[in-house]
Amino acid sequence: MATAVRTESMLLGRTGDHWPLPWLAEPLATARAFDRSHAMLIHGAAGVGHLEFAGLLAQAWLCEKPGQAPCGACGSCHLVSQRAHPDLHILVPDALRVALGWQGDDEGAGRSDAKPSREIRVDAVRQAIDWSHRTAGRGRGKALIIHPADQLNTASANALLKTLEEPAGGMRLWLTTTDPERLLPTVRSRCQRLHLGSPDPARARTWLQGRGLAHPEATLALAGGSPLLALELAAEGLDADWIGALPMAVARGDARPLLGRSVVRVVDVLFKLAHDLQVRSFGAPARFITAAKWPAPPSLDALAHWQRGLRRVARHDEHPWNAALLIESLVTQAASLWPRHDEAGTRGGRPSLHSNR
Numbered sequence: 626m627a628t629a630v631r632t633e634s635m636l637l638g639r640t641g642d643h644w645p646l647p648w649l650a651e652p653l654a655t656a657r658a659f660d661r662s663h664a665m666l667i668h669g670a671a672g673v674g675h676l677e678f679a680g681l682l683a684q685a686w687l688c689e690k691p692g693q694a695p696c697g698a699c700g701s702c703h704l705v706s707q708r709a710h711p712d713l714h715i716l717v718p719d720a721l722r723v724a725l726g727w728q729g730d731d732e733g734a735g736r737s738d739a740k741p742s743r744e745i746r747v748d749a750v751r752q753a754i755d756w757s758h759r760t761a762g763r764g765r766g767k768a769l770i771i772h773p774a775d776q777l778n779t780a781s782a783n784a785l786l787k788t789l790e791e792p793a794g795g796m797r798l799w800l801t802t803t804d805p806e807r808l809l810p811t812v813r814s815r816c817q818r819l820h821l822g823s824p825d826p827a828r829a830r831t832w833l834q835g836r837g838l839a840h841p842e843a844t845l846a847l848a849g850g851s852p853l854l855a856l857e858l859a860a861e862g863l864d865a866d867w868i869g870a871l872p873m874a875v876a877r878g879d880a881r882p883l884l885g886r887s888v889v890r891v892v893d894v895l896f897k898l899a900h901d902l903q904v905r906s907f908g909a910p911a912r913f914i915t916a917a918k919w920p921a922p923p924s925l926d927a928l929a930h931w932q933r934g935l936r937r938v939a940r941h942d943e944h945p946w947n948a949a950l951l952i953e954s955l956v957t958q959a960a961s962l963w964p965r966h967d968e969a970g971t972r973g974g975r976p977s978l979h980s981n982r
């Protein structure tokens with residue numbers, strides 16, 4: 626059954642390719658079977674394909690031959706694949722619209738002077754609500770996707786509440802998030818929830834190999850098992866060699882592997898390194914970082930202090946940081962987890978860092 630289900634990503638605009646995302650077939654069938662509410666909140670780890678999944682659900686809802694999955698052949702499916710369906714509206718932050726190559730779309734027009742927002746703006750929500758009150762172009766009803774819904778700011782979320790409670794003309798809504806707790810409770814409580822899990826590692830590995838990654842294991846682990854995130858990381862050069870060298874580089878205070886990358890990416894990778902240092906100090910295996918060589922376990926107090934620092938930066942990632950200075954400072958803080966003994970007489974004046982295996 627699964628092989629017959631169409632799971633091409635109609636929405637990834639980056640390359641123009643339509644990639645089949647085979648792990649979405651089973652959740653799609655499940656969601657279609659239980660999709661009774663007018664608003665569904667799709668949640669799960671980043672990089673599994675929330676937007677694509679919401680797109681498939683919306684496409685199936687709009688499809689002229691609806692079944693477990695969109696038929697992929699009718700007029701409605703064709704319009705969705707061209708992102709030209711009059712009854713499908715996809716609400717994303719302007720920054721994501723740019724990243725997806727959708728900036729030619731009318732919603733982002735006229736704002737090219739400003740830095741694209743990472744939040745979903747209230748005027749964009751109001752536009753979507755106005756659109757929902759117009760007559761459906763093809764008669765089936767309207768479909769609104771909000772991705773990611775945790776980027777609705779308070780004003781945007783409040784503007785949406787009435788629509789979420791009682792959508793005009795039987796409209797369906799699909800909201801996505803990696804963390805439902807980041808949504809206002811009033812938004813959360815109005816949605817049926819659906820958890821979108823990561824595919825099993827073998828399936829994800831095979832899929833990544835099909836996308837040209839010969840040895841995707843380490844990158845997939847860094848991505849927490851999420852194939853689309855792994856693909857992004859690989860495109861940024863975060864391969865097995867890079868990942869394997871990271872723990873010792875950070876312990877040495879060497880920020881070079883991280884410089885030139887986005888603050889969001891660096892903070893995410895350092896969080897994962899901190900997590901793995903913590904679990905390794907309890908004798909458990911690392912989860913995200915595949916490395917043969919590790920520094921000695923740091924003190925857990927010092928580690929917790931560093932994690933708090935990372936969290937502070939993560940909360941303010943819209944701040945106009947000087948990225949290079951910030952990254953160097955995060956790595957310097959990390960390196961201070963391992964007090965240097967060189968001044969106290971270690972041979973050659975080198976920091977004393979050992980593998981603890």
Ligand SMILES: [Zn+2]
Nearest residue numbers: 688696699702
């Ligand atoms: Zn169709």
